[in-house]
Amino acid sequence: MTTIATQAGYAPVNGLSMYYEIHGTGQPLILLHGGFGLTGMFGEVLPLLAQSRQVIAVDLQAHGRTADIDRPLRLELMGDDIAALIKHLGFEQADVMGYSMGGGAALRTAIQHPTLVRKLVVVSVPFKRDGWYPEMVAGMSQMSAAAAEFMRDTPMYRSYIAVAPDPEHFPVLCDKMGDMLRRDYDWSSEVAALKMPTMIVCGDADGLPPAHAAQFFELLGGGKRDAGWDGAGMSNSRLAILPATTHYNSFSSPALAASVTPFLDAPMPQAK
Numbered sequence: 001m002t003t004i005a006t007q008a009g010y011a012p013v014n015g016l017s018m019y020y021e022i023h024g025t026g027q028p029l030i031l032l033h034g035g036f037g038l039t040g041m042f043g044e045v046l047p048l049l050a051q052s053r054q055v056i057a058v059d060l061q062a063h064g065r066t067a068d069i070d071r072p073l074r075l076e077l078m079g080d081d082i083a084a085l086i087k088h089l090g091f092e093q094a095d096v097m098g099y100s101m102g103g104g105a106a107l108r109t110a111i112q113h114p115t116l117v118r119k120l121v122v123v124s125v126p127f128k129r130d131g132w133y134p135e136m137v138a139g140m141s142q143m144s145a146a147a148a149e150f151m152r153d154t155p156m157y158r159s160y161i162a163v164a165p166d167p168e169h170f171p172v173l174c175d176k177m178g179d180m181l182r183r184d185y186d187w188s189s190e191v192a193a194l195k196m197p198t199m200i201v202c203g204d205a206d207g208l209p210p211a212h213a214a215q216f217f218e219l220l221g222g223g224k225r226d227a228g229w230d231g232a233g234m235s236n237s238r239l240a241i242l243p244a245t246t247h248y249n250s251f252s253s254p255a256l257a258a259s260v261t262p263f264l265d266a267p268m269p270q271a272k
Helices: 045-050 075-088 101-112 134-141 155-163 167-181 188-192 210-219 254-265
Strands: 007-013 016-023 028-032 054-058 094-099 117-123 198-205 238-246
Touching: 007 075, 016 045, 016 075, 028 045, 028 075, 028 101, 045 054, 045 254, 054 075, 075 101, 094 101, 101 117, 101 188, 117 254, 134 167, 155 167, 188 210, 198 210, 198 254, 210 238, 238 254
Parallel strands: 028 054, 028 094, 094 117, 117 198, 198 238
Antiparallel strands: 007 016, 016 054
C-alpha cells in the first residue's frame, strides 16, 4: 500500500527551507522521523494513517531533503520549527506524532507550544536521557564524524545520499547528532504539566524498558486508578506496548498504526 503525496514543498521556518509532503485529507497530523531518517522511513505506517487524516510528513533539520543551517541540532529548536510549520500551513492546531528523535521533537513542540498541538503521540523515546538502556546511551555518546565511514553500508546512509541537498554533508550531520545525543535532559516536570491528550508507544524490546514508558504514562496522569465500569476514571493519556517490536522496527510496524489510529480518531475529551 502506498499513497501519492497530494502536495509537497519547502516551508521557510526559522532559517530552514523545511521539506514536507502531504498525504490524505482531514484532521492534520504532523509526522516526524527518527535520527538519520526522513519522511519515507515510516513505510506502510504513513499510508495507513493517511486513510483517515491529512498526514504532513516532515524532513527535520539536516535530514532528508531539508538542508542543514549554521546552528546545532537540538530537540528544542526542532520543536520551534514544527510550531512554525503548523502556522505556515495555516492550521490553528495539528496532531503531532514522532518516533525516537522525532518523538523528542514532537514532545518539545507540545511543551513549548501547547496551544498548537491538539493531540500528541510519542513513539520510542524516553522523557529523560537515562531512560534509555545503558548500552543505548553508550552508543549515542560515541556518535561523531568518525562514525560516518562505518555507516556507509547502512540503509540510513543510502537513504540520506539519495535525496540530501549535499550528500557530502553526512559527517557533519554525524558530528551534530553526537553533540545532541550527549546532552543530558530530564523533562519530567514539563511532561507532567501537559494538558492535551497524549499517547506513549514503545516496543516490548525497544531501546527503553517498558517500565519507563509506564512512568511516562503516569506522569501524564495515566495508570493511577481503576477506571471503573463506565471508564469514568480513565485519563486522557494512553499507553501502548507493541509486542515483538524493537527500536528498529517500531516506526514501520502495522501495529503502530493500529494502536495510534483509534486514539487520533477519538473525539476530543470534554474539559474537566
